[in-house]
Amino acid sequence: FCQVSFLHYKQLRVSILPANLIILSATYLPACTVNTDHPDQLSARYPTFYLNAVISSNATCGDPEPEVYCKLVEHVPGRPIKNPHCARCDANSVLPQERHPITNAIDGTNHWWQSPSIKNGRQFHWITITLDLKQIFQVAYIIIKAANSPRPGNWILERSLDGLTFDPWQYYAITDSECLSRYNVTPKLGPPTYKNDTEVICTSYYSRINPLEDGEIHTSLINGRPGADDLTSELLNFTSARYIRLKLQRIRTLNADLMTLSARDPRDIDPIVTRRYYYSIKDISVGGMCICYGHAQSCPLDPCLCEHNTCGESCNQCCPGYHQQPWQPGTISAGNTCEKCNCHNKATDCFYNQTVADLRLSLNIQGVRQGGGVCIACQQNTAGINCETCTDGYYRPAEVHTSTANIQRQRALTEHACVCSDVPAGQCVCKTGFAGLRCDRCAFGYRDFPQCVRCECSLPGSINTDPCSPCICKACGCNQSGSLTESCDEMGRCQCEEGIAGDKCNRCSRGYYGFLSNGCTVISLTSDWLIHFPPSMHL
Template identity: 55%
Template sequence: MPGAAGLLLALLLSGGLGGGQEQQPQAHQQRGLFPAVLNLASNALITTNATCGEKGPEMYCKLVEHVPGQPVRNPQCRICNQNSSNPYQRHPITNAIDGKNTWWQSPSIKNGIEYHYVTITLDLQQVFQIAYVIVKAANSPRPGNWILERSLDDVEYKPWQYHAVTDTECLTLYNIHPRTGPPSYAKDDEVICTSFYSKIHPLENGEIHISLINGRPSADDPSPELLEFTSARYIRLRFQRIRTLNADLMMFAHKDPREIDPIVTRRYYYSVKDISVGGMCICYGHARACPLDPVTNKSRCECEHNTCGDSCDQCCPGFHQKPWRAGTFLTKTECEACNCHGKAEECYYDENVARRNLSLNIHGKYIGGGVCVNCTQNTAGINCETCIDGFFRPKGVSPNYPRPCQPCHCDPIGSLNDVCVKDEKRTQRGLAPGSCHCKPGFRGVSCDRCARGYTGYPDCKPCNCSGAGSTNEDPCFGPCHCKENVEGGDCSRCKSSFFNLQEENHKGCDECFCSGVSNRCQSSYWTYGHIKDMSGWYLTDLSGHVRVSPQQDDSEPPQQVSIRSVEAQRSLPQRYYWSAPAVYLGNKLTAAGGQLTFTISYDFEEEEEDTERVLQIMVILEGSDLRISTAQDEVYLQPYEEHIHALSLKEELFTIHGTNFPVSRREFMTVLANVKRVLIQITYSLGMDATF
């Protein structure tokens, strides 16, 4: 009978990525980074559930020619004893990873048929990506039926590959159709069963090569499925049948155990001479190396691309403008620094901020979702671009300035509070940055003096004449001279048929419009709030025959709508308009004198330079068979920069559309009484992405 062989087990653990056993060269700077294959065996923890001689001295014999009743030439039998002082009689499982010419050995099936079932488990002590498992036989045949398994937690194990003595047993034992010939794979996470490596020959030094990467569809640029399939911390080999040349059946054929030559059953066992584990740390394409930490005995990635963590699985502090992404062999994905204008070291990524284009990146574009935290120098905001309450950034001062925020100087007597206008983008009612919000009767940047029509700071009592309704240079002296549409001894009320007394109105009050059924009116304190839901907006031509739905923000409700010029050119004429939904239509008489406010920004085509552009804005109102429009306002904007456009709804700002004829008050109020369409046209000489 030919000689037997033991079992050598080698787990080649590699980062996959379609390189075979050789490390792929770095093709160019833009490719992802992947560390070299490491030998992990010497640092793994290895265990087994059975070892030869652990219960006392035990004889074992190699599988060689033997004839019962005849003397054995060159006897091949030895003793194994785990408690022996002779190292050659001890065969612990650690021999499989010490790199020496020793081996681990299981009990022979003479000790019981249950020793067909032996398990070896390796704990790599952290998660790696496995590419190859190479099993080499030592002084026993290769195992017949066995399963290679993986786990992340040593609790749930999943199969990598099944092995069976015959193709039929793939179906009967594992319920998997056999893969004939050399193993091949149709899917990235396919688990196959093969009999290719379970043949009885060779009896010694047989090898089993299992590739978890090569031959799979995404081997060159691994898919998420392949990366998940190859990730493991625990690797388990569940041996289920020793190759015995059917000697175990010979034992059952004998009714009297004394008739069985004991040397026959001592030949059949598993043995592992060496286990080599070659592997790659999981650094997600962001590290060239992952050396072993001598203190923790773990490998730690030397991260690049502004990534951090043991596995480079997160962006470093201050680099969260874009979400973390794994690199691939072909593409590197860097973590981008947040733009905190030098006022914060940390930030986080907010998907909602990114969707609404609220975060300014380091290139001056509103792309990404970085939100700065712990802003210094009294700054605040997504990019530390504004100031905390009680401070303001003066006009012309950049957020990059070392100390951009200055304290507000609000007079405690005349101010509503100690919070002033914080910066140019947050001006209110024409107030400049640093201006405080004054109580009635007070004025000035700091609200530290009496308003027109008031006297006697710090009490600021009303003068004899109204400051809003009189034309007196000093309303506190002389007889009161009222504005054209104002009356009363102190010029404090509108004349009949007029309303809305305002200091900036040179006539004092606006004329009522009551559709000819009355000439009596009074000021209304009803106001329109901000309509944030942008649902229902669409693009159209002036005739209204074309209707194109824009792209909406994913948030609920949508905060903005946008359309690319490419889409518009395909579906719309050269001139097209944003058309407002029903909430803006109908009787809007109470909006007279108010404001229509909207925010616009634009993107630019890839071939264009990132330079400032001029946008022309026009608003058209239609109603009661009239069409009125504003003159075109020009706005100078950088790409992605936002502009808040506020249009006062006053007749003097409108003309009959297509002419230079001014709109009368009657015509203006007639349109507001029954608004049919609100159209906004934003023109731009080159292609753009319009966001509204």
């Protein structure tokens, strides 16, 4: 996987990251180097390079109307208070310190985003934040830093490739019991751990009330999973995302206020209580790798610099002409280079077909029937899975190899040929009634080329050897004693009297005997018959 770095203006120490992991933040692209004295630390410098990421939320404090908010940390009994005060939030203010838009969460400064407090209604427990990274990354971790409020209580971290369908990455709940009751997921106790590459866990570890401000949420998506060292396709798919969504569902409150807030509409409660409950985020950092699927040495923010005969913004497909085997992501142990199709230099593109592979119909460039590459738009009048045959109306001379250029010769009179054949070279497979190497004459029994109609003379009923020569019929030769007439059919068969058989009516039928001039006699099974006809003559 290639390396790119995104980081805020501050240095970030993250011991869980491998040295080749990139740091994503939605704003800056610094040069990233590894401190050899501390291999777990990524150090960054901070050029003013801006990524075209987009972040949005469905609610912000002071929009549409200004409001007053208070800091919870300044209203907790027993805590020292330094200059306690309630401040004003106004999305339309000319004073920057009064505006808290969602873009503050990714601008690399100490400014923050803030939601409306629940003084405005219970609906402001449910807020959605969406970050569009503008290209697909493999996300390794997400760090969220709260500002002047506690971390969110119940919420879901989600991912999406298209911005339409979102899947959960991790659930967060105020208590372990709410993991089961709200999300139907068995809670993880203590720091999160993972059983498999796609497990979606629920934890209450990052939803504790303390610290009341400046708390952090660390979500690792790769490290700690079984496939982290040699990325599996399952883990790659699980961590791939262009869109990251935070579905905030419950603000973390003091236990002393919990019953009051649960039983009554916040708008009916003393504003001194409700004004101090809201969400705030001053930083969202995302760590990960460019999605080049193991097919690039480096990847700037634009499309990956693909290798292994792969193409696409994320090296997520084989290049044209390299589909002999299906595309696969590269891994540390296997490059999975896309293999060129064998089109005998007659086509520049192909596609993979699993049925062709199963039937072993495709020839690879080593001359082995392995893979499913099917050539597209064969040139030079060729056709076939590997452009190995000729199109109708063309043939390849026997002395020429299939890879040689411009060797297909056109057959003559091809309107009389059905299909092409290369063996013997130039032999047309002719339509009915036509013959010759190029179907340029009538077949035996047909006449009048190029119409080639069937000749009428029947060879069995004539003395002819050629059905197209003047027909001279044979004499019927019917036995006058046994036939009804002297005529016969075209096969020379005469029409016999009853009890007479044979093509020429010259013998008795079964069940008759004594072929005489007046016909055959029916056999009667009597003692006289047995006397006159020994057993060898019995019918």
